[in-house]
Amino acid sequence: MIVGEQKPVREIIDTIIRYKKLLILGCGTCVKTCFVGGEDEVAALASALRLALKQEDRKIEIEEQTVERQCENEFIQEAANAVARNEAVLSLACGAGVQALAKRFGDTPVLPGVNTTFIGIQQKPGLFTEECQGCGNCVLAVFGGICPITRCSKKLLNGPCGGSQKGRCEINPETECAWQLIIDRLTLLGQHKNLRAYIPPKNWQPSISGGPRKYIREDHII
Numbered sequence: 001m002i003v004g005e006q007k008p009v010r011e012i013i014d015t016i017i018r019y020k021k022l023l024i025l026g027c028g029t030c031v032k033t034c035f036v037g038g039e040d041e042v043a044a045l046a047s048a049l050r051l052a053l054k055q056e057d058r059k060i061e062i063e064e065q066t067v068e069r070q071c072e073n074e075f076i077q078e079a080a081n082a083v084a085r086n087e088a089v090l091s092l093a094c095g096a097g098v099q100a101l102a103k104r105f106g107d108t109p110v111l112p113g114v115n116t117t118f119i120g121i122q123q124k125p126g127l128f129t130e131e132c133q134g135c136g137n138c139v140l141a142v143f144g145g146i147c148p149i150t151r152c153s154k155k156l157l158n159g160p161c162g163g164s165q166k167g168r169c170e171i172n173p174e175t176e177c178a179w180q181l182i183i184d185r186l187t188l189l190g191q192h193k194n195l196r197a198y199i200p201p202k203n204w205q206p207s208i209s210g211g212p213r214k215y216i217r218e219d220h221i222i
């Protein structure tokens with residue numbers, strides 16, 4: 001899932017200040033799961049903005065809606081009427097959702113209400129951790145399902161740096177050493193020999209370092 005955090009209310013107010021009619025549009029998938037973009041968060045943010053703007057003696061009409069996913073045209077379409085009724089849209093989706101809206105509604109300003117942070121998982125209620133940096137060439141099979149690119153602070157592919165203490169990363173002791181986890185997991189899986197194999201320098205071209213990427217499925221193009 002994509003994990004994000006709601007922007008501070010003050011920052012949002014500065015962004016929306018010129019508009020008198022605003023649609024706050026939530027997204028019911030990833031950002032709902034991390035408690036920043038679902039229906040409840042749309043309602044809470046709308047109330048906070050109304051209150052804050054009232055205290056500043058500013059008038060604004062705020063409409064609320066949430067669609068299933070803002071990154072898919074099929075769902076974006078459901079918001080078309082509400083978008084048309086308003087001067088601007090404050091999107092509580094990830095950056096992909098914001099840009100998908102901006103492409104679909106080219107003459108309406110679309111503003112981000114969320115800081116998109118990472119691809120991650122929910123470890124337990126309220127705790128989200130980064131697990132994947134979308135490198136474009138997944139190497140998890142070699143590393144026992146633990147990503148050294150994301151979870152090792154130095155992105156080491158050929159063993160630990162030697163600086164970990166009691167299984168913690170020397171860069172940030174609050175973080176588990178990814179290589180300790182990799183070694184433990186490969187040992188558990190009986191794949192310890194993976195550690196002896198030389199991993200050549202990674203080709204970063206399929207990653208974001210090679211520029212914005214595309215994924216094309218010819219069999220689905222119409």
Ligand code: SF4
Pocket residue numbers: 131132133134135136137138139140147148149150
């Ligand atoms: S190896 Fe690449 S694709 Fe696989 S989890 Fe790590 S960053 Fe993500």
Ligand code: SF4
Pocket residue numbers: 151152153154155156159160161162163164165168169170171176177178179180
């Ligand atoms: S201590 Fe472990 S996680 Fe931290 S940089 Fe070294 S090998 Fe990577």
